[in-house]
Amino acid sequence: MRRTEKEIRKLRLKIIELKRDGKTYEEIRRTTGASPSTIAKILKNFNGRYCVKCGETNPDVLEEHHPNKETYPDYTITLCANCHEEITRKQLRQRNKHQKLQKNSADSNRVFIKDLSRKSEFQIVPVKPLNYIQEENFNLQSYSTNIPDISPTAILGISCLLGGFLGLDAAFDRSRNAKERILFFLISCANFIGFYRIWTDSSKK
Secondary structure: OOOOHHHHHHHHHHHHHHHHOOOOHHHHHHHHOOOHHHHHHHOOOOOOOOOOOOOOOOOOOEEEEOOOOOOOOOOOEEEEHHHHHHHHHHHHHHHHHHHHHHHHHHHHHHHHHHHHHOHHHOOOOOOOOOOOOOOOOOOHHHOOOOOOOOOHHHHHHHHHHHHHHHHHHHHOOOOOOHHHHHHHHHHHHHHHHHHHHHHHHHHHO
16 A cells, blocks of 8 residues: 555654664664665765754755754754755744734724824713702702601600500510510510509609
């Protein structure tokens, strides 16, 4: 079965890497399954340099490539002419795409700033406070709060009456123990007595 171009490149790289690591022809054959003639053909021009992408060993077509010339100007890898051209085109496409994205981003920022500079398109409308009430719609003076005056004595009497009823309610609560019920009963009686005295004093007046 004939190998594809991709399989040939992979096999060539594998054989060259094994040879570079000091493996013998027999070890390379057992590892890769390639015939001795194929191994000999691939290693014919191998002198230590080879294309790291396809495994080409012909010194006439090998070139040095800078993966990142700006950051690492002294670092290079060996490529054949075809692989070198292919990778260079790919890097140029990526660089152009990145520059285009940067240009579009800068243009959008400039348009935004330009729009902000056009004062005619932006008007600041004062916001009225939430508690603002227009006088023509509401006249607070037309309302009067007729709250009757309650004397402190009446408030005290009402408090005693409420305290008496609450004390009775607690005194008849069977979930409480006997001491608590007796205590609440006495408190209730004291409140009722206080209410009675306040009521009788106010009646005399």
